[in-house]
Amino acid sequence: MSEEITEFRIDIPQKRLDDLRTRLDATIWPAALPGDGWDTGVPVSWLREMVDYWRTEYSWRDAEAKLNAYPQFTTTIDGQRIYFMHVRSQNENATPLLLTHGWPGSVAEFLTVIPLLTDQFHLVIPALPGFGFSGPTNDSGWDTTRIAWAWATLMDRLGYEKFGVQGGDIGAAVSPEVARVAPDRVIGVHLNGPMAIPQFPIPEDEWASLTALEQDRLNRIQAFHGEEFGYIAIQSTRPQTLAYGLVDSPVGQLAWIMDKFREWTHPREADPDKIIDRDWLLTNVMIYWLTGTAGSAGYVGYAQDASWGAVAQNSGVPTAMIVFAHDAGVRRYLEPEHTIVRWTDVDRGGHFAAVEEPELLVADIREFFAGLK
Known part of the structure; x- marks a missing residue:
C-alpha cells in the first residue's frame, strides 16, 4: 500500500457554492413550536437570522483562504484517505504535537490556537476518518483504537518518533488511546473536557x-442522559437515515450542529453566536456540508461498540486534564484509566475550548509539555 503524502489545497467548485445559495433561498421553514425557544430545539426565529447572514454576508472563499494559509496534505492509512494540516515550528527542536478534534467540530477548531502554539510545537492536525476532507469512510470499524493506530502511523510517516497528543470530545477519547497503542512514543497526553461516566x-x-x-x-x-442523549442514539444506530436530511438540506445540517453548540458552549443561556463568531460557526458547518460527511461523521463518532463504558488500560503516560465550566470531568472516576499529573478546573468556557477560550487552553498545553521536559 502506498505511504505517499500528497499536498492538498481546498478549492470548492463555484457551482457547489451556487447550489448552496439556491437551496438556502428555497428553504421550506417549519412552523415555530409554542414559545419558539431552545427547550424544543433550535428556534425558528434564531435560525432564520443565521441563514440570512449565511446567504448575504458569509464568505466561504474567505474561510477557504484561512484554511489554505496552512500546509495541508492527504495520505492513505489502513485503506482510508486521511486529510491533515502539518504546521512546523521555526524552532527545529520544537515538540511534535498531534491535535484531534471532535464532533460536531472539525480541524477549523484549531485555527485560533495554531499561531499561539507554533513557537513551541510542530503541529499535526488530522481530520477524523469520515469527517470533512477525511471522508466519507470506506469501511466500518473506525473505533478509537483503530483511529489511534492510524494516528501513530501518520506520525511515523512524518518522521516523528516521539510526540505529544491533545484533544477534546472524541479527541479526548482518541488521544489517550494513541498513548495506549504507542506508550513508548507518546511523551504526554493533554485533554480538555475529559469524561468518565x-x-x-x-x-x-x-x-x-x-x-x-x-x-x-x-x-x-x-x-445529559435524560435530556440530550437522543442525538447519540440516532447517530450511533441510524446514521444513514439521518444523513439523507443533513446532506440534502444545508439548513437541516446547520440546525443539527447548532443545537449542540448552544447546549455545550458557556454560558448555556446565551445564543451560540453570542459566544462564538458567526463566521466560524458557519465555516465549521460548511466543512460537513461541502464534503457530505454528516452520515460518516456521526457513524464514526458514536458507533464505538464495546468502547462505550469499558474501563481502558492505563498507558502510564503522563496526562493533563483541563475542565472548563461546561464540562463535567470528575478526577476520581478518570484516574483508573489515566496517569493524571496535572488537573486544572476553570470557571468559564465550554466544550469547544480551542474556539471559546483559546488562550487558556494554550497556556495549559504549554505549561504541561514544558514541565515534561
Whole structure:
C-alpha cells in the first residue's frame, strides 16, 4: 500500500457554492413550536437570522483562504484517505504535537490556537476518518483504537518518533488511546473536557465525599442522559437515515450542529453566536456540508461498540486534564484509566475550548509539555 503524502489545497467548485445559495433561498421553514425557544430545539426565529447572514454576508472563499494559509496534505492509512494540516515550528527542536478534534467540530477548531502554539510545537492536525476532507469512510470499524493506530502511523510517516497528543470530545477519547497503542512514543497526553461516566446511582457515602463542584458535574451528566442523549442514539444506530436530511438540506445540517453548540458552549443561556463568531460557526458547518460527511461523521463518532463504558488500560503516560465550566470531568472516576499529573478546573468556557477560550487552553498545553521536559 502506498505511504505517499500528497499536498492538498481546498478549492470548492463555484457551482457547489451556487447550489448552496439556491437551496438556502428555497428553504421550506417549519412552523415555530409554542414559545419558539431552545427547550424544543433550535428556534425558528434564531435560525432564520443565521441563514440570512449565511446567504448575504458569509464568505466561504474567505474561510477557504484561512484554511489554505496552512500546509495541508492527504495520505492513505489502513485503506482510508486521511486529510491533515502539518504546521512546523521555526524552532527545529520544537515538540511534535498531534491535535484531534471532535464532533460536531472539525480541524477549523484549531485555527485560533495554531499561531499561539507554533513557537513551541510542530503541529499535526488530522481530520477524523469520515469527517470533512477525511471522508466519507470506506469501511466500518473506525473505533478509537483503530483511529489511534492510524494516528501513530501518520506520525511515523512524518518522521516523528516521539510526540505529544491533545484533544477534546472524541479527541479526548482518541488521544489517550494513541498513548495506549504507542506508550513508548507518546511523551504526554493533554485533554480538555475529559469524561468518565460512573455507575449511577452513586452510593450515599461516596456522594458525600464529593465536592460541591463534583456533585454539580455528576448531576449534569445525569441530566445529559435524560435530556440530550437522543442525538447519540440516532447517530450511533441510524446514521444513514439521518444523513439523507443533513446532506440534502444545508439548513437541516446547520440546525443539527447548532443545537449542540448552544447546549455545550458557556454560558448555556446565551445564543451560540453570542459566544462564538458567526463566521466560524458557519465555516465549521460548511466543512460537513461541502464534503457530505454528516452520515460518516456521526457513524464514526458514536458507533464505538464495546468502547462505550469499558474501563481502558492505563498507558502510564503522563496526562493533563483541563475542565472548563461546561464540562463535567470528575478526577476520581478518570484516574483508573489515566496517569493524571496535572488537573486544572476553570470557571468559564465550554466544550469547544480551542474556539471559546483559546488562550487558556494554550497556556495549559504549554505549561504541561514544558514541565515534561
